[in-house]
Amino acid sequence: MTPSSAGTSPSLINDLRVLATRIAVDAGELIEAMRDEVDLSGMTKSSSVDVVTAADKASEVFIIEHILAERPDDGILGEEGGDVIGTSGVRWIVDPIDGTTNYVYDIPAYSVSIAAELDGVIVAGAVVEPKSNSVYDAGLNAGARKNGEPLSCTPKAELETALIATGFGYTADRRAGQAAVLTTLLPQVRDIRRFGSAALDLCAVADGRVDAYYEKGLNLWDLAAGWLIAAEAGATVADLRGGDPSPEFVLASGPDLFGLLRDLLDGAKADQVP
Ligand code: LIP
Numbered sequence: 001m002t003p004s005s006a007g008t009s010p011s012l013i014n015d016l017r018v019l020a021t022r023i024a025v026d027a028g029e030l031i032e033a034m035r036d037e038v039d040l041s042g043m044t045k046s047s048s049v050d051v052v053t054a055a056d057k058a059s060e061v062f063i064i065e066h067i068l069a070e071r072p073d074d075g076i077l078g079e080e081g082g083d084v085i086g087t088s089g090v091r092w093i094v095d096p097i098d099g100t101t102n103y104v105y106d107i108p109a110y111s112v113s114i115a116a117e118l119d120g121v122i123v124a125g126a127v128v129e130p131k132s133n134s135v136y137d138a139g140l141n142a143g144a145r146k147n148g149e150p151l152s153c154t155p156k157a158e159l160e161t162a163l164i165a166t167g168f169g170y171t172a173d174r175r176a177g178q179a180a181v182l183t184t185l186l187p188q189v190r191d192i193r194r195f196g197s198a199a200l201d202l203c204a205v206a207d208g209r210v211d212a213y214y215e216k217g218l219n220l221w222d223l224a225a226g227w228l229i230a231a232e233a234g235a236t237v238a239d240l241r242g243g244d245p246s247p248e249f250v251l252a253s254g255p256d257l258f259g260l261l262r263d264l265l266d267g268a269k270a271d272q273v274p
Contacts, residue, residue, distance in 0.1 A: 008123050008140060016090065016116040016124035017139040020225070023066045027112045028130030030062055031055045031097055038104055052100060056080050059096030063114060067092050079221045091117045095221035098127075099197030108132065113199040115224035125225030127199045136203045136229050144232035146207050151233040156211040157256035159264065165193045165201040165213040174217060177273025184268040198250075202226025205252045206233035212253030212261050216273055223250055240271045 034055040060080045067074060068084070075086025078094040092114060097103050099110035108131035115125040123140040136151070138144035144151040156162050164185065168178050186192055193210055195201055199222060201213040206229045213230075227245055231237045236258040239249040249271035253261055265271070 008118055008121070010139075010142065012118075013123050013139040013142060016118075017126070017137055017142070019067070019070055020092075020114040020116055020124050020126040021128075021135060021137045023063055024112045024114045024126040024128040025135060026066065027059045027063050027096065027114075028128040031059050031103070031110075031112065032130045034058065035103065035106065038106075052080065053097070053104060055103065056097045056100060059112060060094060063092075063094050063096060063112075077221065079219065089119050093117060093122075093221050093224040095199060095219075095225075098199040098222055099195075102196045107196065109195045109197050109200055111197050111199045111203075113221065113225045115228065117224070122224055122228045125228040127203050127225050127229060129197075129200055129203075134203075136206065136225075138206075138225075138229040138232040140228065140232075142232070144206050144229045146203070151206045151229070152208065153205055153230065153233045153235040153254045154208045154211050155256060156254055157260075159188050159257070159260050160190065162189045162211040162253075162257055162261070163191055163193060164189050164261070165195060165204055165210040167194060167196065167198055167201065167215040167218075169217045171274075173274040178216065178270075181265070181268045181270045181273065185264060188264060198222040199226040202230045202237075202250075202252055205235050206230045212251065212257055214249070214251040214261070214265060214270065216249050216271055218245075218247055218250060220247065223247075227252075240266045 060078045060082045064082045073088040075091040076084040095113040098113045103110040112128045126137040168175050204210045205213050230252045235252045236255050237252040
């Protein structure tokens, strides 16, 4: 369901937004404090290049503890396995460190991403990039902000001068397919950026630092908060088939660019790579 159709009370949305932001800021301070202890031999998950660190796990434990201290009846879905069944109808979707590879290499493009879903609709979210103290937040039908200032995506309406962010999966066959898509796309746009954090890519669309972002193969925790932030900044956020974004595919851009980029990516079979 797109984050635009829930009839949720504005005060609840604001409460969830404030809580997500506060905890994401505090978790960001935690992972920064742990950053210098990280070694490159972090544990791996889906492949030898899909790393997870002690900081990922410590951040998720911290976030879950602080959410449940305030809202003990809520559910939680966490990237590192911190799943909690709730009874309130609110489910928190947590990426304790999005951009873990950047975190391990100390490249300043990693984030804490926390979203609140109510009855299946994302209604509040926060993404914090701790290195630069950048705090993005949004509430359903309540706008998106960066460090308290309102956000708007770009009005870009042509491909030739569009700056496009994207990302790549962790397996060789998917990366080969994604490289083939890039070969089609790159000659037709201004340039490509690969920052390494989907949450920050979506925030970059929201604040106009890129004109669009697409990726195949995200998890819901990579996507949830950034989706709302970009949508509340005026972007269209969807898959290539007229549906909501999902692990299958996400494309986010201003409304006037979306159809052009969707057709180009559809022609390149971007959502059909392995
Ligand atoms: C990352 C995403 C990024 C994608 C990476 C990875 P992680 O999430 O934010 O957009 O390209 O492959 O999935 O694994 O750092 O939480």
